[in-house]
Amino acid sequence: MEIRNLVRSFGGRRVVDGVSLSIQPGQVTCLLGPSGCGKSTTLRIIAGVEMQDSGEIHVDGSLICDTRFRVPPERREIGLMFQDFALFPHLSVEGNVAYGLSGNRDEKRARVEEMLDRVRMSRFIDMFPHQLSGGEQQRIALARALAPRPRIMLMDEPFSGLDNRLRDGIRDETLAILKEEDTGVLLVTHEPEEAMRMADEIALMRNGRIVQQGAPYNVYTRPVDRASVAFFSDANRFGAVVDGALAVTPFGPFLAPGVADGTLVDIVFRPQHVKIDFDRAGVGPAPTAIEGTAARAQVIRARFMGNESLVEFRLDDSGALIKSTVPGVFLPQPQTVMWLRVRRDKCYVFPRQEVAE
Ligand SMILES: Nc1ncnc2c1ncn2[C@@H]1O[C@H](COP(=O)(O)OP(=O)(O)OP(=O)(O)O)[C@@H](O)[C@H]1O
Numbered sequence: 001m002e003i004r005n006l007v008r009s010f011g012g013r014r015v016v017d018g019v020s021l022s023i024q025p026g027q028v029t030c031l032l033g034p035s036g037c038g039k040s041t042t043l044r045i046i047a048g049v050e051m052q053d054s055g056e057i058h059v060d061g062s063l064i065c066d067t068r069f070r071v072p073p074e075r076r077e078i079g080l081m082f083q084d085f086a087l088f089p090h091l092s093v094e095g096n097v098a099y100g101l102s103g104n105r106d107e108k109r110a111r112v113e114e115m116l117d118r119v120r121m122s123r124f125i126d127m128f129p130h131q132l133s134g135g136e137q138q139r140i141a142l143a144r145a146l147a148p149r150p151r152i153m154l155m156d157e158p159f160s161g162l163d164n165r166l167r168d169g170i171r172d173e174t175l176a177i178l179k180e181e182d183t184g185v186l187l188v189t190h191e192p193e194e195a196m197r198m199a200d201e202i203a204l205m206r207n208g209r210i211v212q213q214g215a216p217y218n219v220y221t222r223p224v225d226r227a228s229v230a231f232f233s234d235a236n237r238f239g240a241v242v243d244g245a246l247a248v249t250p251f252g253p254f255l256a257p258g259v260a261d262g263t264l265v266d267i268v269f270r271p272q273h274v275k276i277d278f279d280r281a282g283v284g285p286a287p288t289a290i291e292g293t294a295a296r297a298q299v300i301r302a303r304f305m306g307n308e309s310l311v312e313f314r315l316d317d318s319g320a321l322i323k324s325t326v327p328g329v330f331l332p333q334p335q336t337v338m339w340l341r342v343r344r345d346k347c348y349v350f351p352r353q354e355v356a357e
C-alpha cells in the first residue's frame with residue numbers, strides 16, 4: 001500500500017499535513033507520535049471511514065482512493081483492530097469470527113476453527129463476549145479481523161486496554177500470526193516501547209507530519225531533532241554558542257560543522273550515555289578525543305529504579321542538572337564529587353528551536 005500526501009483539516013487546522021507512507025506485506029509499520037498528532041485520523045482515512053482533503057492511496061499500483069474516486073471501506077481488503085475492539089455482544093465467538101466471511105456454512109466453520117486454533121481460543125467457540133476476559137476478547141477480535149484474510153491490517157492502539165504482562169504476551173502472539181499470514185500492518189501507538197518492540201519501520205509523527213522514518217535502530221540512534229530524542233527517552237540538554245564551528249561546554253568542545261558563529265545550539269544526550277568516574281584527590285580522568293573532557297559534578301540525589309539506578313548531578317561549572325542512569329544498584333551519597341563524561345558519538349548537536357513536543 002502506498003499512501004501519498006494525505007491532507008485533512010478540521011476547522012482550518014491541518015490535522016494530517018502531507019503524510020506519505022508505504023506498507024509492505026509481512027511488515028509492521030508503526031505510526032508513532034504524541035497524543036493529538038493525527039495518527040487516528042490518518043488511519044481512518046486509510047480505512048475509508050474518513051475523507052481526505054487531498055492525497056491518494058494505492059494498493060498494488062491501483063488507486064483505491066483519491067478526492068474523486070473511492071473504493072468503499074468494505075471492499076478495501078483491510079482488517080481493522082481498534083482500542084475499543086468491541087465484539088458483537090449478541091453473537092457467540094463463532095458468530096463474531098464468522099462475521100466478515102463469505103462462503104457456505106462448512107467453509108465458514110472451517111475458517112473460524114482454524115483462526116480460533118491460531119489464537120488458542122478453540123474451546124471458547126460457543127461462548128459469548130461477556131463471558132470472556134479482556135485479553136480473551138482481544139484475541140477473538142484479532143481472529144475476527146484476520147479471518148477474511150485482509151491484505152492489510154490497521155491497528156489503532158489495540159493493546160492499550162490490557163495490563164502490562166498480558167499485553168506483552170498478546171503483542172508477541174499477534175505479531176507472530178500477522179507474519180505467518182504475510183499481512184502488511186500499520187500500527188498506531190503513542191508508546192515508543194511498543195513501537196520498538198513491534199515495528200520493522202517506525203514513522204515518527206508530530207503535528208500532522210511525519211518527521212522521521214526508518215528502522216527502529218536508526219530512528220532511535222539518529223534522531224532528527226531534540227524533540228525526537230526526548231520522545232524516546234529522558235534526555236539531557238544544555239545550550240552553547242557556536243564559535244569557529246565549535247560549541248565549547250563543560251564537557252569540552254563539540255564539533256558543530258556548518259553552524260554559523262553565534263548560533264545557540266543544544267547538546268543533547270541520553271542519561272544512559274553519561275559515564276561516571278570517581279574523584280581522585282580533586283583530579284578527574286584525562287581528556288580523550290572520543291569522550292571529551294570530564295566535568296566535575298556533585299550528586300544531588302540517587303534513586304533505585306529496579307533495573308537501574310537514576311543519579312542526578314549538578315555540574316560545578318555551569319550549575320546545569322544532568323541525569324544519568326546506571327545498570328543495577330549505584331546509590332552514591334548526595335554531595336559526592338564525581339566526574340562526568342559523554343561519548344561524542346552519543347551526543348547530538350541541534351541548532352536550538354522551540355518545537356511543540
Ligand atoms: N472529526 C473531527 N472534527 C474536529 N477535530 C477532529 C476530528 N477528528 C480529529 N480531530 C482533531 O484532530 C487532532 C488529531 O486527532 P487524532 O485522533 O488523529 O489524534 P491521535 O494522534 O490519534 O491522538 P491519540 O494518541 O490521543 O489517539 C485532534 O486535535 C482532534 O481533536
Ligand SMILES: [Mg+2]
Nearest residue numbers: 039040041156
Ligand atoms: Mg488516536
